[in-house]
Amino acid sequence: MLFSYRIMAIPSKKLAKEDGYTRLKDDFKGYLAGTVFFKNTIIHGYPHIKRIFTLEEGIKRNIKEDGFSVEEKIDGYNVRVAMVGGEVFAFTRAGKIEPYASEKLSFLKEFFKENPGIVVCGEMVGNTPFTPPTDGFDFRFYVFDFMKEKTILPFDEKQKLIKEYNLLQVPFLGKFRKSEEPWKKLREIASFLNKGKSEGMVIKALSGKEAVKYVTPNADIEDIRQNARFVFDMPVGFFNQRVFRSALFLEEFGMDVEEYKKRLGDAFYSSLLEGIKQLKKEGVVREEFRVFVEKEETWNAIYSVLKKSKEIEISDVYKWKEGNRIGVRFSKIYRKTTEKLRRFLSGYAIQD
Amino acid sequence: MLFSYRIMAIPSKKLAKEDGYTRLKDDFKGYLAGTVFFKNTIIHGYPHIKRIFTLEEGIKRNIKEDGFSVEEKIDGYNVRVAMVGGEVFAFTRAGKIEPYASEKLSFLKEFFKENPGIVVCGEMVGNTPFTPPTDGFDFRFYVFDFMKEKTILPFDEKQKLIKEYNLLQVPFLGKFRKSEEPWKKLREIASFLNKGKSEGMVIKALSGKEAVKYVTPNADIEDIRQNARFVFDMPVGFFNQRVFRSALFLEEFGMDVEEYKKRLGDAFYSSLLEGIKQLKKEGVVREEFRVFVEKEETWNAIYSVLKKSKEIEISDVYKWKEGNRIGVRFSKIYRKTTEKLRRFLSGYAIQD
Numbered sequence: 001m002l003f004s005y006r007i008m009a010i011p012s013k014k015l016a017k018e019d020g021y022t023r024l025k026d027d028f029k030g031y032l033a034g035t036v037f038f039k040n041t042i043i044h045g046y047p048h049i050k051r052i053f054t055l056e057e058g059i060k061r062n063i064k065e066d067g068f069s070v071e072e073k074i075d076g077y078n079v080r081v082a083m084v085g086g087e088v089f090a091f092t093r094a095g096k097i098e099p100y101a102s103e104k105l106s107f108l109k110e111f112f113k114e115n116p117g118i119v120v121c122g123e124m125v126g127n128t129p130f131t132p133p134t135d136g137f138d139f140r141f142y143v144f145d146f147m148k149e150k151t152i153l154p155f156d157e158k159q160k161l162i163k164e165y166n167l168l169q170v171p172f173l174g175k176f177r178k179s180e181e182p183w184k185k186l187r188e189i190a191s192f193l194n195k196g197k198s199e200g201m202v203i204k205a206l207s208g209k210e211a212v213k214y215v216t217p218n219a220d221i222e223d224i225r226q227n228a229r230f231v232f233d234m235p236v237g238f239f240n241q242r243v244f245r246s247a248l249f250l251e252e253f254g255m256d257v258e259e260y261k262k263r264l265g266d267a268f269y270s271s272l273l274e275g276i277k278q279l280k281k282e283g284v285v286r287e288e289f290r291v292f293v294e295k296e297e298t299w300n301a302i303y304s305v306l307k308k309s310k311e312i313e314i315s316d317v318y319k320w321k322e323g324n325r326i327g328v329r330f331s332k333i334y335r336k337t338t339e340k341l342r343r344f345l346s347g348y349a350i351q352d
Numbered sequence: 353m354l355f356s357y358r359i360m361a362i363p364s365k366k367l368a369k370e371d372g373y374t375r376l377k378d379d380f381k382g383y384l385a386g387t388v389f390f391k392n393t394i395i396h397g398y399p400h401i402k403r404i405f406t407l408e409e410g411i412k413r414n415i416k417e418d419g420f421s422v423e424e425k426i427d428g429y430n431v432r433v434a435m436v437g438g439e440v441f442a443f444t445r446a447g448k449i450e451p452y453a454s455e456k457l458s459f460l461k462e463f464f465k466e467n468p469g470i471v472v473c474g475e476m477v478g479n480t481p482f483t484p485p486t487d488g489f490d491f492r493f494y495v496f497d498f499m500k501e502k503t504i505l506p507f508d509e510k511q512k513l514i515k516e517y518n519l520l521q522v523p524f525l526g527k528f529r530k531s532e533e534p535w536k537k538l539r540e541i542a543s544f545l546n547k548g549k550s551e552g553m554v555i556k557a558l559s560g561k562e563a564v565k566y567v568t569p570n571a572d573i574e575d576i577r578q579n580a581r582f583v584f585d586m587p588v589g590f591f592n593q594r595v596f597r598s599a600l601f602l603e604e605f606g607m608d609v610e611e612y613k614k615r616l617g618d619a620f621y622s623s624l625l626e627g628i629k630q631l632k633k634e635g636v637v638r639e640e641f642r643v644f645v646e647k648e649e650t651w652n653a654i655y656s657v658l659k660k661s662k663e664i665e666i667s668d669v670y671k672w673k674e675g676n677r678i679g680v681r682f683s684k685i686y687r688k689t690t691e692k693l694r695r696f697l698s699g700y701a702i703q704d
Contacts, residue, residue, distance in 0.1 A: 050701035057699025212701050231596055236588050241704075243591070244583055247624035248696060261621050265613030272599035273609065344600060347409025349402035349564050352593075 016095075023095030030150070034080075034095040043082045043091055044150045046121055049202060052212045053248050055190060056183045062212045065205040066178050069155050070189060072171040073213055074142045075199040075222075076125035081105050083112035090124075099301035100129050103293055104139055111165050118153075118161075121145040123170065129302050132226075133290040142170040144202070152208035173201060191253060194218050217246035217260060225267035229275025229285060232336040233311055239268075279341045286315065286331040286338075292322060299328050311335055368447075375447030382502070386432075386447040395434045395443055396502045398473055401554060404564045405600050407542060408535045414564045417557040418530050421507050422541060424523040425565055426494045427551040428477035433457050435464035442476075451653035452481050455645055456491055463517050470505075470513075473497040475522065481654050484578075485642040494522040496554070504560035525553065543605060546570050569598035569612060577619035581627025581637060584688040585663055591620075631693045638667065638683040638690075644674060651680050663687055 014028050021038035024031055024045065032045025052058025059068070079090040079101045088109055090101030101124050108120060125131050126139035146153040146161055153161070155175070162169045173189050176182040193201060193216050200215035220242035227234050243264065250257055275285045293299050299319070306314050313333040320327045344350075366380050373390035376383055376397065384397025404410025411420070431442040431453045440461055442453030453476050460472060477483050478491035498505040498513055505513070507527070514521045525541050528534040545553060545568050552567035572594035579586050595616065602609055627637045645651050651671070658666050665685040672679045696702075 048703050050703050052699060052701045053696035054699055057697070058701060059699075061699035062701045228595070231592055239592055239595070240583055243580070243620050244624060247621055247628065250621065251625055251628045257621055257625065261617030262614055263617065264620055265615065265617030268595050268616055269599055269602065269609055269613050272596060273603055276599065276603045344405035345409070347404060347406055347411075347413035349404045349410060349414045351400050351402050 018096060021097070023091075025094075032150075034091070034093050036091050036095045038084050038089070041082065041084045042149075043080055043084075043095075043119055044147060045095065046078060046080055046093060046145075046147070047152065047211070049211045049213050051245075052214050053245055054252055055186055055214055058212060058214065059186075059203055060178065063178070063203060063205050063210050065207060065210065067175065067206040068178070068210075069175050069204050069206060070173040070186070071144060071169075071202045071204065072173060072193065073199040073202050073215065074123040074125060074144075074170050075131075075219065076123040076140075076142070077128070077130045079105075079122065079124055079141075080147070081108055081120040081122070083109065083116075088112065096305065099298050099305065100124075100291060100293065101141070103295065103298040105141055111167075115161070117148055119147040120167075121147060127290050127292060129289055129291055129306060133288070138292055140168060143167045144170045145208070152211075154208045155204070155206040158208070170202075175206070187253065190214065190216065190249075194249075194253075197222060215245065217249045217255070218263075220246040220249075221260070221263050221267045224264070225271050228268050228271035229278070230287070230334045230337050231272070231275075232340045233334040275337065276341065276345075279338065279345065283342075284315070284333045284338045285341060286333045288316075288329065288331050290327065290329045292325045292327050294325055296326060299326060303330075306330075306332070370448060373449070375443075377446075384502075386443070386445050388443050388447045390436050390441070393434065393436045394501075395432055395436075395447075395471055396499060397447065398430060398432055398445060398497075398499070399504065399563070401563045401565050403597075404566050405597055406604055407538055407566055410564060410566065411538075411555055412530065415530070415555060415557050415562050417559060417562065419527065419558040420530070420562075421527050421556050421558060422525040422538070423496060423521075423554045423556065424525060424545065425551040425554050425567065426475040426477060426496075426522050427483075427571065428475040428492075428494070429480070429482045431457075431474065431476055431493075432499070433460055433472040433474070435461065435468075440464065448657065451650050451657065452476075452643060452645065453493070455647065455650040457493055463519075467513070469500055471499040472519075473499060479642050479644055481641055481643055481658060485640070490644055492520060495519045496522045497560070504563075506560045507556070507558040510560070522554075527558070539605065542566065542568065542601075546601075546605075549574060567597065569601045569607070570615075572598040572601075573612070573615050573619045576616070577623050580620050580623035581630070582639070582686045582689050583624070583627075584692045585686040627689065628693065628697075631690065631697065635694075636667070636685045636690045637693060638685045640668075640681065640683050642679065642681045644677045644679050646677055648678060651678060655682075658682075658684070 010028050014024060014026050016023050016025050021036055024033055024035040026033050032047060034045035036043040052062060078093045079098055081088060081090045088102060088106045090098045090105050092098050120143060122141050122143040124139060124141055126134045126137055128139055143162060146158055197218045198216060199219040200213060202211060202213045204211040223242055224239055250260055279285050313335060314330055315333050316331040318329045362380050366376060366378050368375050368377050373388055376385055376387040378385050384399060386397035388395040404414060430445045431450055433440060433442045440454060440458045442450045442457055444450050472495060474493050474495040476491060476493055478486045478489055480491055495514060498510055549570045551571040552565060554563060554565045556563040575594055576591055602612055631637050665687060666682055667685050668683040670681045
């Protein structure tokens, strides 16, 4: 076995040893955070996609090529899927094996056999361990890129592979040229996405070499609604950033601000009051998830990954048989928010 | 001259040398942050007042004595006023000489002559270098405490001094005993303060030895409205904390949540859109202040203090004569917010 990361002399503090593989925690020289060293394979980290705050200026400044594609940004979690030692594995953004997606995406085996060395990149949504449960479908895997080593495949090659293997692609919104001044059309797309409560768009140079994202205010407000009740478990700046960038969108698009004021206030307070009520009733602040898996061992692996987290506690696990599959319902208790709310409600004082 | 801090062997990294005096930057042993060593005088730091999030439980847990007073919390800036070498000086919370209040409060000289060693603690509001300009009055100094060395004087002594010298006190809302279960009355006071858009209340044991503060949702929302447009210059967590604690108040008091949702959304977006518009029009995000001083040198000292800040830039200074006084209007440009907004509006992309 070839331990590539040894050869590259990456400082050990940048590496995390997992069970049977090693992952890169931060960017190091040409290697991106999330790069995985697994048996004799390297699965490179998915490139960071920068965010723009204003559509026309943002594209002009950050996409140097003339031609670009626009795709809908899906709000799930990013996985890279690869075949290692004849088996299909899905890796999170950070480079951890994600057992749920690894089982669900094993149908990609044929693809990998015929396209050795290609990594499939996409977004998982639905009844997963990380996204809100859905009744209309089980899960979806929206492909948005293919990687070959460090390289994102160009648009045309991507479209060809997606078509050939009949993969589900993130909704494709068009191909444009900067030289044709497509700004009006792009603004229409942004408004359309916002109305449909889509998360936003990802703008990619046709070569695959440049990409930026642009998010809608409705998505920002939905994020606030989903997460305000877990306020102390969210990254510092999570809420400020979303309020701020939604204001920029409202200003740029001359939206009906009164309407958004109501939505923003509703998002914050509805969510927080729900959290406070839950804590008073149940003693914890928690979020429910649901998965359906084929193998008992898949659930065991999911559970074992989730249990490692210091931030959350897994509770209320309930399993049942559903046809050939195993259904599992469980909750994540948000420890920090639970702890702080308990203290505040019982009269603890804090120093600002 | 006696350099007390040398005798106390305070590590030099905890001290800031100013022009003619030294101040303590962090708590050190029994000495509080903001303690000033000035000539042969020590002006002790004003004690931190902890915040409670729920009224009854908060008071029960944090005020051990039976008797306590309730005062309105005024939204200005805290100064301690003392006489050093026959001259009256006002010090900020951090222990810096504040030239504006030092001039305005020189009328306290008689008080200090008759009460040597006493420090007067209060809140400055009005046409000051730190609070929004007012037309109805010039400035007000609301006394809330007296200190003798490290000790806050007990309630009765405070009231006696305030009466004797006819000082303006923070609005006094009553004396209570925990043993008499005054919770209903206190809730009424909190609702009353909230309706009047007061900042909240400070609850103090009659001995002066314990104190907590409790803030109203309208004050929290007003803070958000005042400051959202300076979002990147505000402390991390400023907005989250205010949204969160106002939600706790709404829940505890069973308020009309729909009304507050609108106010919260309005506070965020009105303020941010104002900031964005100002930046587009003027190229900066700034806030206007106005002061009236008697002596040219007072303004020069104020200006020199303000100019030291790395976070703000002083601009648009306009001076005029108004009777015996000098009027000065000036702006603080918030550097970080200005810089970030400029970048975002011109299309810069950022990595989350």
